[in-house]
Amino acid sequence: RLGDFSEDVRTVQTRLNRISTNFPNIPKIYPTDGVFSADTERAVRAFQRQFNLTEDGLVGQATWYRIAFIYNNVKRLSELNSEGLALSEISRQYPERLTEGMSGPGVQLLQYFLAIVGEFYDALPRWQAGQLDGVFGPQTREAVTAYQQLVGLPMTGAVDRETWYALLSTYQSVLLSQPEQEWLEQFVGLPETFLVKGMRGKAVRQAQQLINIIARGYAEVPAVAEDGIFGDATESSVASIQSLLGLPATGAIGPLTWEGMADLAENVLVGSQNAAGQYPGYPVGEEAT
Numbered sequence: 001r002l003g004d005f006s007e008d009v010r011t012v013q014t015r016l017n018r019i020s021t022n023f024p025n026i027p028k029i030y031p032t033d034g035v036f037s038a039d040t041e042r043a044v045r046a047f048q049r050q051f052n053l054t055e056d057g058l059v060g061q062a063t064w065y066r067i068a069f070i071y072n073n074v075k076r077l078s079e080l081n082s083e084g085l086a087l088s089e090i091s092r093q094y095p096e097r098l099t100e101g102m103s104g105p106g107v108q109l110l111q112y113f114l115a116i117v118g119e120f121y122d123a124l125p126r127w128q129a130g131q132l133d134g135v136f137g138p139q140t141r142e143a144v145t146a147y148q149q150l151v152g153l154p155m156t157g158a159v160d161r162e163t164w165y166a167l168l169s170t171y172q173s174v175l176l177s178q179p180e181q182e183w184l185e186q187f188v189g190l191p192e193t194f195l196v197k198g199m200r201g202k203a204v205r206q207a208q209q210l211i212n213i214i215a216r217g218y219a220e221v222p223a224v225a226e227d228g229i230f231g232d233a234t235e236s237s238v239a240s241i242q243s244l245l246g247l248p249a250t251g252a253i254g255p256l257t258w259e260g261m262a263d264l265a266e267n268v269l270v271g272s273q274n275a276a277g278q279y280p281g282y283p284v285g286e287e288a289t
Helices: 007-020 038-050 061-083 105-118 138-151 161-176 182-187 202-217 232-245 255-271
Strands: none
Touching (some): 007 038, 007 061, 038 061, 105 138, 105 161, 138 161, 202 232, 232 255
């Protein structure tokens, strides 16, 4: 509640900032310092309005778990979108009437659309990337029926032209709200790289880039020079990040530290992106930059 100070408060602030990138009516919180300020309370109230919770500005059990649920969904949506089909290789035009028992690329594309849209609509079942098997079974039929009910179409469980284009439209509207994740591609494969003080090179520079992104949102993490040299300053910042992550503060970067750094950096970077007209999270005045 208002006036509290803890790591749990900072968790709420960080997650609300990430969620607000997809739901711009939730104002940004700045700084994310673990202090339950008036700005934090306003963001909590906006979240509660958005998701039909009691608008009291308090983070009780219902609000806490709802924040966690929505946060995980918006992150999972980005993962599904990056793991999914190469849509440029498959036509989005209505393929044919799709019904239970059928299989093929058209069914797989249908499942992909349902999986993405399902991450934003509670009425639809959840999918995992490995379940997009291109086979129109009972799970697919149930998901199609749930979507038809959601948008007011006849609940046949089969995909006719009207259902197909309605689903495609819903999918496209969801993607429009998604921030770009391309910056993470440069860090693919780095968890297999172990770094310690004294090392030099591209991987060290990439680690320093992650550190500096994290430093924007976590005041206790000092920014470092992006010089590709793993010196005392980089070691100290890594140790600070490891403490945040609940890892041993060794100052060396192994797989768990890479993964944790990437996750923290994503939250800071994506959570700081503003939609047009969205409150930036800090006062804008004559001397603001």
